[in-house]
Amino acid sequence: MGTERKRKVSLFDVMEDPSAKNNKSNVLGAASAAAGINKWNGKPYSQRYYDILEKRRDLPVWLQKDEFLRTLQSSQTLILVGETGSGKTTQIPQFVLDAVEAENTNKHKKWLVGCTQPRRVAAMSVSRRVADEMDVAIGEEVGYSIRFEDCSGPRTMLKYLTDGMLLREAMADPLLERYKVIILDEAHERTLATDVLFGLLKEVLRNRPDLKLVVMSATLEAEKFQEYFSGAPLMKVPGRLHPVEIFYTQEPERDYLEAAIRTVVQIHMCEPPGDVLVFLTGEEEIEDACRKINKEVSNLGDQVGPVKVVPLYSTLPPAMQQKIFDPAPEPLTEGGPAGRKIVVSTNIAETSLTIDGIVYVIDPGFAKQKVYNPRIRVESLLVSPISKASAHQRSGRAGRTRPGKCFRLYTEKSFNNDLQPQTYPEILRSNLANTVLTLKKLGIDDLVHFDFMDPPAPETLMRALEVLNYLGALDDEGNLTRTGEIMSEFPLDPQMSKMLIVSPEFNCSNEILSVSAMLSELGSLVWALHVRGWETLIPNCFVRPREAQKAADEAKSKFGHIDGDHLTLLNVYHAYKQNNEDPNWCFENFVNNRAMKSADNVRQQLVRIMSRFNLKMCSTDFNSRDYYVNIRKAMLSGYFMQVAHLERTGHYLTVKDNQVVHLHPSNCLDHKPEWVIYNEYVLTTRNFIRTVTDIRGDWLVDVASHYYDLSNFPNCEAKRVLEKLYKKRERERNESKSRK
């Protein structure tokens, strides 16, 4: 296999003379276009194809098509910087297709061009657009691949996929041999998956001279990318944005929320018509701001036009999110002052959602960002200043349809001196246990010397290795074990995949599958439940409308399990299935139908992975006393590092880390157990542990004796209790021996 790879001629080396190549592609293009036959599928072009083609040719990237093809021909890696509106995401992959096709001598050889996106929606919508542009059916020559949905086939030549999905593919095919060219789009966003792909692809390119890489990014960091990819050529494509005038405050603002509201009102009173976008940090702040803006504007009476204030955050259900696309309200009287739409949004409007018609942007300079503390292994959300790149992106939102204005609620000096150039990449802000497992599976043995664009803190890597070692995914030399290999196949946190893998030993894999599916969808499903004026309870498959709180609480209590929230989730899942997944049943019981559907979807995916590894699907007899005991023990064998002990003072302390924590009030326990496992540790008004289940101290000794090795344990009450347990064990063992 290796020799064959070496024999392959580098893809674009065939043509020596760039002008000859261009002639050829032009001739080809002209010939097929003249015949009106689509070279990709042999069908005649539709009228729509020609209509779109005309518009495509107006995009800024088209002016540089030849330059792009020449550069791609002469180098293995290419960096392309293009601002919003340049058309790079839709056009560059098509240019690449033309190039590959022109150079491909073996017409029967299958090849693929992949283009990654950080978000599912983008992968889906861009591929649909490109299929239209190429006049082919989606899923045929052009397709996409995202979790739960592979819309590609044997004919596919261009595939848009999420970065996480390409990483998954690399686990099965480390040299990514199906691909001729890989395009990493939106590289500046520096998602965890993209960062891992950087390092991985750098290695793959060394082993595969016939593979090419195009890195596409929107901003300033191009030189850093260039340096990382050993001086790869850099191409710049202009964007197509209207000019945006930037205003700074003269003095720092004491209260950015109050300043933001004041600025909205001023714009509405003094500026010409045009919609406003305000960036704030979170749901509560946004709802609060919307109320205040409405109040302030109504105080102005009819000297100003009407406003439509629209909140926007990810947890808003899609129907509510749609309101951002509504037009601004009409003037109250004919010829009266114009109406204005005011969108108050989180960072979601910075990258994920684009609203046309925005002319004014208000940027207070803050966002909630994830931070990770490796010492106590806690990720939390913190309101922190944004980066220059982020500020730039925000202001660009004002110039999509016409020239706009951006009001930065901080001083110019502060922008220049205080804001860091780029947002910290995610890899520096996350718990890396799962990432390290993926890297190990990809065959990266030496993590310390892995070529990260931004290497994570050694302590974070050490913590991740330690966790994986305790879970039995890595041996003491740091090599992937068989268990670790299976764990890496699950799209779950290592703790969760561990409990799944061992669950057949506790005769409860069916139940652990359900718990895992419910838990893993907790985070990503909140959006389905949130309706304005409604509240949710955690676990968030429960809905709690403000006008029916009592009924909702009663409904929830029917599912409550006194031994813990994990078991409550299991009860809900079982009830959902017993009622045939009936949406009416969900409605009547204040259970969210969408959340349940999605959990069920995840569960099916997990079942498929379990079967692939011959992991048995089994249950303990429901009437057995051990039914719940087995489930709790199986959970403990994954979560033995997330245990808290009730001290005599009445507080919980996390085991080993000795952090004071409190049971989150959403728990459904009817007592305070001496020992609990928890799913997450959240830092808000206090240190809370959320989704909690009662476990027994002697199980710790049975299930995770390697972790509860007392010779390596900080002095604390939990240690003394465990010491007693170990002694009791020993006594019992001796007694049983002497009886024999």
Added chain:
DNA sequence: GAGCACTGC
């Protein structure tokens, strides 16, 4: 008796 930046497999 508290609360959810945003993604992804």
